[in-house]
Amino acid sequence: MNAKEKNLYEAKAKVLKALAHPTRLWMAEQLSAGEMCVCEFVDQIDADFSTISKHLSVMKQAGIVEDDKRGKQVYYKMKVPCVMNFMGCVEAVIESNAKAQAALVS
Amino acid sequence: MNAKEKNLYEAKAKVLKALAHPTRLWMAEQLSAGEMCVCEFVDQIDADFSTISKHLSVMKQAGIVEDDKRGKQVYYKMKVPCVMNFMGCVEAVIESNAKAQAALVS
DNA sequence: TTAATATTTGGTAATTTAGCCAAATGTTTG
DNA sequence: CAAACATTTGGCTAAATTACCAAATATTAA
Secondary structure, three states: OOHHHHHHHHHHHHHHHHHOOHHHHHHHHHHHOOOEEHHHHHHHOOOOHHHHHHHHHHHHHOOOEEEEEEOOEEEEEEOOHHHHHHHHHHHHHHHHHHHHHHHHHO | OOHHHHHHHHHHHHHHHHHOOHHHHHHHHHHOOOOEEHHHHHHHOOOOHHHHHHHHHHHHHOOOEEEEEEOOEEEEEEOOHHHHHHHHHHHHHHHHHHHHHHHHHO
């Protein structure tokens, strides 16, 4: 694996990592239904607003979402919506795991 | 968000996290072309074999891959192949980022 | 222009992850 | 059975991540 390829895999991993946190994943799912302002997340998530801001920043750095300041508020929206198409498959993994668990018990 | 939902998002994040590492991502891509034994990864990846084994273990714990011991060797294969369908989209994110970068320079 | 509101940024402590080495386990071969 | 081989596990350290608080910044409203 040469340096260029290595960079590519690091870049891909960064995108996945940006989604690989429960709170960020939830936010990304909300955003795929339409833009939201930071204040809405602050109302709905039980975490410090600075934490929420930083989570959004991680997704922004990864290029998954983009922000738009309007007045006092900052609105975020998905930049590459296909990202969420993946979730059906992630759920399939979880179901598969659940079945395996169930099989252990039965 | 109730406890059950919280668990779900944690489970989803775990699956993503298992892919969110350059080495693991590379291994997952190899495995989507067919099963491989640990020794093949050891030959191709510049890391200690124990590190490689642990990366595979992370993906196994997440339910992405499964292993099969045959003789002295352990073979891994994808358990839920759709996982890799996502990569086209991840690449789209990276291209989008690259374009944004290019726009800054031009 | 001061105060209030929304958000980001800096600092720090706690937790998690990554990677190496050494040791343990399981399997085959001599 | 002993030696060789493939892999996993335990232990350790360094690095990265997370979350909180406090402070800074920007915008609007009084």
